[in-house]
Amino acid sequence: MIDLxxxxxxxxxxxxxxxxxAVEMAQTAVESGIEAVAATCHANLPGRDSSELVRxxxxxxxxFRELLTKERIPLQLIEGMEIMDGPExxxxxKRGELLTINRTRYVLAEVRLDAPAWQIYRMLIYLLDAxxxxxxxxxERYRCVQxxxxxxxxxxxxxxxxxxxxxSIFGRFGEGAADAAAYMLDRQLASLxxxxxxRADVRTPSLAPxxxxxxxxYGSACPxxxxxxxxxxxxxGNDVIRFR
Numbered sequence: 625m626i627d628l629x630x631x632x633x634x635x636x637x638x639x640x641x642x643x644x645x646a647v648e649m650a651q652t653a654v655e656s657g658i659e660a661v662a663a664t665c666h667a668n669l670p671g672r673d674s675s676e677l678v679r680x681x682x683x684x685x686x687x688f689r690e691l692l693t694k695e696r697i698p699l700q701l702i703e704g705m706e707i708m709d710g711p712e713x714x715x716x717x718k719r720g721e722l723l724t725i726n727r728t729r730y731v732l733a734e735v736r737l738d739a740p741a742w743q744i745y746r747m748l749i750y751l752l753d754a755x756x757x758x759x760x761x762x763x764e765r766y767r768c769v770q771x772x773x774x775x776x777x778x779x780x781x782x783x784x785x786x787x788x789x790x791x792s793i794f795g796r797f798g799e800g801a802a803d804a805a806a807y808m809l810d811r812q813l814a815s816l817x818x819x820x821x822x823r824a825d826v827r828t829p830s831l832a833p834x835x836x837x838x839x840x841x842y843g844s845a846c847p848x849x850x851x852x853x854x855x856x857x858x859x860x861g862n863d864v865i866r867f868r
């Protein structure tokens with residue numbers, strides 16, 4: 625399996641708190657059947673120098689790769705960031721001050737959980753018009769979606785890739801997020817699922833429980849598509865498979 629949304633690098637955001645925890649998270653990922661993971665730190669937050677973050681991020685990513693080799697943990701680390709909507713988003717992407725997933729056209733993008741729906745429409749339009757393919761991080765957690773789930777149909781039709789969080793499907797972000805995730809899964813609107821891992825003990829980088837749950841509820845083709853085939857296509861820069 626491939627996890628395209630996880631906060632593994634220590635000291636860059638609210639993810640892993642130390643290199644020891646990062647290694648533990650990597651080991652957990654491998655034991656759950658994950659072969660590759662995108663180390664997507666939060667980016668483009670207010671008061672943060674994007675260009676400096678890229679330099680620090682790439683230095684730590686290489687350091688983590690060396691550490692995993694030393695510890696003999698067979699996990700492939702993928703470059704990428706979880707990018708918050710904000711001023712000059714597209715310009716910063718084009719200048720390399722924000723990073724896409726594996727240097728493809730795919731951008732893992734988010735907004736604040738209480739953002740109005742019009743902000744998400746605007747962000748998706750800007751990214752699509754600039755030639756990027758937005759992966760909308762955890763839309764089921766946005767309040768506007770919980771209030772009007774039909775928004776996600778329009779975002780998918782626009783060309784956005786909708787990424788569900790493991791914790792939402794298991795009900796760990798509340799009933800609203802769980803219901804919105806079920807709405808998307810029942811209607812085959814989600815193209816991707818990920819751990820959105822932050823810690824070794826909670827919000828962990830383990831996909832096996834999600835794979836098993838999705839297989840029980842929706843059949844084995846569902847986790848194969850959301851956890852393996854579409855993530856692979858994204859890493860290769862190819863179109864994802866969408867249900868019609």
